[in-house]
Amino acid sequence: MLIGNLDGMTVFARVVEEQSFSGASRKLGMSKSAVSKHVTKLEDSLGIRLLNRTTRRLSLTDAGSTFYQHCARVVEEIESAEHALTDLRGTPRGVLRISAPLTFGQRFLPNVIADFMELYPGLKVDIHLADHKVDLVAEGFDMAIRITRLRDSSMIARKLADFHGQMVASPEYLERRGTPKHPNDLVDHDILAYSNLPNPNVWEFDGPDGPLSVRVNPTMWCNNGEFTAVAARRGLGIASQPEFIIAESLHSGELVPILPEYWPRLGGGIYAVYPERRHLPTKVRMFIDYLVERFNSGLATEMRGPCAKVVRPLPEHVLGRADDEEADA
Structure with a gap:
């Protein structure tokens, strides 16, 4: 189910780390709306809310907190793989x-x-x-x-x-x-x-x-x-x-x-x-x-x-x- 959501997991992890959609959009080089769409699509595919959104701040749900720990490890492994390939180049x-x-x-x-x-x-x-x-x-x-x-x-x-x-x-x-x-x-x-x-x-x-x-x-x-x-x-x-x-x-x-x-x-x-x-x-x-x-x-x-x-x-x-x-x- 998550194979097609690696991009969503990466975006979600960055949103959590930056504590905002705007911060994640700057780090990822994509629009704020694109970041939001990735997270919404990820939540829809999982059938569960990961983030509580208000006009002032974001916070993780209990499920989001658990899921983030796994996402962070996956993203780290992906980055390690990319670094290895970059080393070759x-x-x-x-x-x-x-x-x-x-x-x-x-x-x-x-x-x-x-x-x-x-x-x-x-x-x-x-x-x-x-x-x-x-x-x-x-x-x-x-x-x-x-x-x-x-x-x-x-x-x-x-x-x-x-x-x-x-x-x-x-x-x-x-x-x-x-x-x-x-x-x-x-x-x-x-x-x-x-x-x-x-x-x-x-x-x-x-x-x-x-x-x-x-x-x-x-x-x-x-x-x-x-x-x-x-x-x-x-x-x-x-x-x-x-x-x-x-x-x-x-x-x-x-x-x-x-x-x-x-x-x-x-x-x-x-x-x-x-x-x-x-x-x-x-x-x-x-x-x-x-x-x-x-x-x-x-x-x-x-x-x-x-x-x-x-x-x-x-x-x-x-x-x-x-x-x-x-x-x-």
Whole structure:
């Protein structure tokens, strides 16, 4: 009975995952009315209602909830079969769903993705930019770019580049408030904190005498690195920033580095991360390969920009440590 309804099962599963006919229509590339017709036809063939529909929301019936579990497994097997065939063709197809940090994504990914899509016109890309960490599996992403000290998880990661952090302030701020000579002096300064860190009120450093932590008293917290950099340029205080955000400001002189012998523990790696799967889709594998190629052929240098001359390698124990801290990710 269901052999002729594989399309309906696929559409129904997508409606449930997107929690709307409109969302499913966007993901599937078909009209909202076509999506609705597929679900109605499926319900008619089964002789049972799968969804409760109101003007505001959709909800699964008990039967729909049970049926969805089976549909999801069937759709996954169909996708695995399609991925296997696509692997043989070596051409990425379908929709590639990517999560990436907001500022990094805005600055460095548009041209990369545009070039990749020009190479493979049959591919569609759905990219989500946000500074919080998404659940790739639960939210249906194929992969993410994460800027972090990677922690152990069920995700598979491929390193694209290293990144470093620096403490910076505007010349106007330093003229007005003075330049700190030691991290302990930060307690007497206006601090612009990045609130996505586990403890934004404690700044950690590696310095000449080893690790050091200082409890600061921020005058501003923000969950976006670019916003924080603008505030620093306006002279609102001292910020601890990833190099890819402040490179241009250091070059222009709008920001200057402070305490160069003390390195904020912001450093780590830029990674392509994806769920552990038996069958990595061609579109994911080829895009990650393309990212590696672009980083190796100049993107990593561009990311550091004109402030690269003030960057030095991080201590190995910092780069190798696995924890929850992220920078603009």
